[in-house]
Amino acid sequence: MEDRFACAQACADCARSSALRASMMDPGGPKKRESARRSGILCAEVCEATCHVLSRQPAQDERTVRAQVEWCRDVCLECAEAFDGCPGAEAAARKCRDCAQACEDFIATLG
Template sequence: MYEPPPPYDDRVRFLEDRFACAQSCTECARACAVLVSSAELGTVPPTGHGPARPVPAEPPASAESPHGLRRALLLCVEVCDATCRLLSEETLQDEYALRLQVEWCRAVALECAHVCDRSPDTADCAEQCRACARACTAFLAMLD
């Protein structure tokens, strides 16, 4: 059965929301990657209040340790990067698969923000993750 194309304004809004979501995913992935790389180098990235400082050399005490943070950050980098690549493709895509990927990205970004909230040094990353989740939510609303 033939379906007429959506009105021009709806198509433009779809593309704008899709681009905003992809851009936000990229920024979230970048913020998380910076934290992971700085942890591997033994420094905490600057927060805008002076230079980077050494990370205290304490053994991990629990799942909420730096290792738990690192795992959350790495997962967020991977999922946000994959979501951005999917959203940036120009080919026609299965809407169901696209929706699943964006929903997964939103969930992972929110979880990463929650983990980042436990440390004042990761507040900027937590905010980037929340912005990514908001952009994913807006894009999902556009799909409905």
């Protein structure tokens, strides 16, 4: 249960950080920034959805939980890569990587 909470907390932190970073990027700006902005928005949405899944009762279908957490991990890693090279996005990229690691740790506890 502790791993579930740690993963949910990392997802919440990543969602806030990604949404904030995405909102600071200029829509329609240079290609790299626009890609990072879109990735940040998606990451925030997926992390928030993952928080909701993890906060439900433990009697959930394990396959569904695993799929959601794996998706979150993958999106977070993609977002971190998109944020790399964007000035001022280092902290957001780190939050994404922290979340991906928390997801990976939680997946390891599943049967």
